Amino acid sequence: MRIRLTASVAALVLLAGCSAQHTAKPATSAQVAQASDAGKPAADDNLNAVAWTQTAIEHDLIYLQTYRDAQARLLPALKDKSWDALTKEDRAAPVKGLKPAVVLDIDETVLDNSPYQARLVRSGGEFNEADWAAWCKEQRARALPGVVEFTQFAAKHGIAVLYVSNRAKDLDEATLGNLRKAGLLVSGPEAFLGLGTFVQDCEQVGTEKGCRRQQISRKYRVLMQFGDQIGDFATVLANNAEGRGKVMAPYMAWIGTRWFVLPNPTYGSWEPALFNNDWAAPREERHRLKVNALRVD
Numbered sequence: 001m002r003i004r005l006t007a008s009v010a011a012l013v014l015l016a017g018c019s020a021q022h023t024a025k026p027a028t029s030a031q032v033a034q035a036s037d038a039g040k041p042a043a044d045d046n047l048n049a050v051a052w053t054q055t056a057i058e059h060d061l062i063y064l065q066t067y068r069d070a071q072a073r074l075l076p077a078l079k080d081k082s083w084d085a086l087t088k089e090d091r092a093a094p095v096k097g098l099k100p101a102v103v104l105d106i107d108e109t110v111l112d113n114s115p116y117q118a119r120l121v122r123s124g125g126e127f128n129e130a131d132w133a134a135w136c137k138e139q140r141a142r143a144l145p146g147v148v149e150f151t152q153f154a155a156k157h158g159i160a161v162l163y164v165s166n167r168a169k170d171l172d173e174a175t176l177g178n179l180r181k182a183g184l185l186v187s188g189p190e191a192f193l194g195l196g197t198f199v200q201d202c203e204q205v206g207t208e209k210g211c212r213r214q215q216i217s218r219k220y221r222v223l224m225q226f227g228d229q230i231g232d233f234a235t236v237l238a239n240n241a242e243g244r245g246k247v248m249a250p251y252m253a254w255i256g257t258r259w260f261v262l263p264n265p266t267y268g269s270w271e272p273a274l275f276n277n278d279w280a281a282p283r284e285e286r287h288r289l290k291v292n293a294l295r296v297d
Contacts, residue, residue: 067146169196
C-alpha cells in the first residue's frame with residue numbers, strides 16, 4: 001500500500017568541543033562517542049530496513065511462507081459459502097451467490113519497490129511524487145516470492161484475482177504493465193482498482209480503500225485479503241497507536257486465515273503515527289520523535 005514513503009533521514013551529529021586548558025576534565029563517555037563519530041557518514045533511518053528487504057533470505061522466506069499457507073487454506077474457504085474476508089462496514093451486499101475473489105494490495109505485497117527505496121538511501125533524498133512516478137513507469141518492480149504461484153492457483157480454481165492500490169490514476173497503465181511483466185495474472189483493467197477509482201454513493205476518505213472494497217463486495221465474495229498495511233484490510237480513521245489497535249482488535253482471529261499481512265519496515269502508515277502524522281516537520285524532528293517512541297525495557 002503506497003501511502004507515504006519514508007526516506008533517508010540524517011541523524012544529528014553533535015561534536016564535542018575541545019578544551020584548550022591543560023587542566024581539562026576527563027572526557028565523558030558521551031563526549032568520546034561524539035568525537036569518534038566526527039567525519040563519519042550520517043546515520044540513515046532507512047538503511048537497515050532496505051538492506052534487510054533486499055538481502056536477507058528471511059524476507060523472502062516470510063513471503064513464501066505467507067503465500068503457501070494462504071494457498072493451503074484457499075480451497076476450504078472457497079467451499080464454505082459463508083466465508084467472507086470483508087469487514088461488516090465494507091460488505092455492501094450479501095455474499096450469497098457472489099463470485100469468489102482474493103484481494104491484494106500491490107506495493108510491497110505483490111511488487112517489490114525496494115530499488116526505489118535504495119535510490120533514496122544512496123542519494124540522501126526523501127520521497128517525492130515525481131521520482132516515485134518515474135520509478136513506476138520504468139515497470140521494473142519484481143514480483144515478491146510466492147505471489148505468482150498463489151494467484152495462478154486461485155485463477156485455476158475459478159477465483160478472481162483483484163488488485164487494490166493507492167498508486168495515482170496516471171500510473172494505471174504502467175502498473176498494469178508492470179504486473180504483467182512480473183508474471184502476475186491480470187484479467188483486465190476491471191481487476192485493478194487504483195486511487196482514482198470512482199465509487200458511486202461512497203465518499204473517499206484520503207487514501208483509504210473502504211469505498212473500493214465496498215464496490216468489490218457488490219460483485220464478489222472475498223475469500224482473502226493481502227497487504228503490508230492495516231489500511232489494506234480495514235479503514236483507519238485515527239492513525240495513532242490507539243486508533244490502529246482499535247481497528248484491528250475485532251479481527252485478530254482473521255490474521256493468517258482471511259487476512260494475510262506482509263512485512264514492510266521501509267515505509268507505511270506505522271511511521272507517521274510516531275510523529276503525529278506531521279510530514280511537514282523537519283527530518284531531524286521526525287527522527288527525534290521516532291527515537292523517543294522506542295522502548296528500552
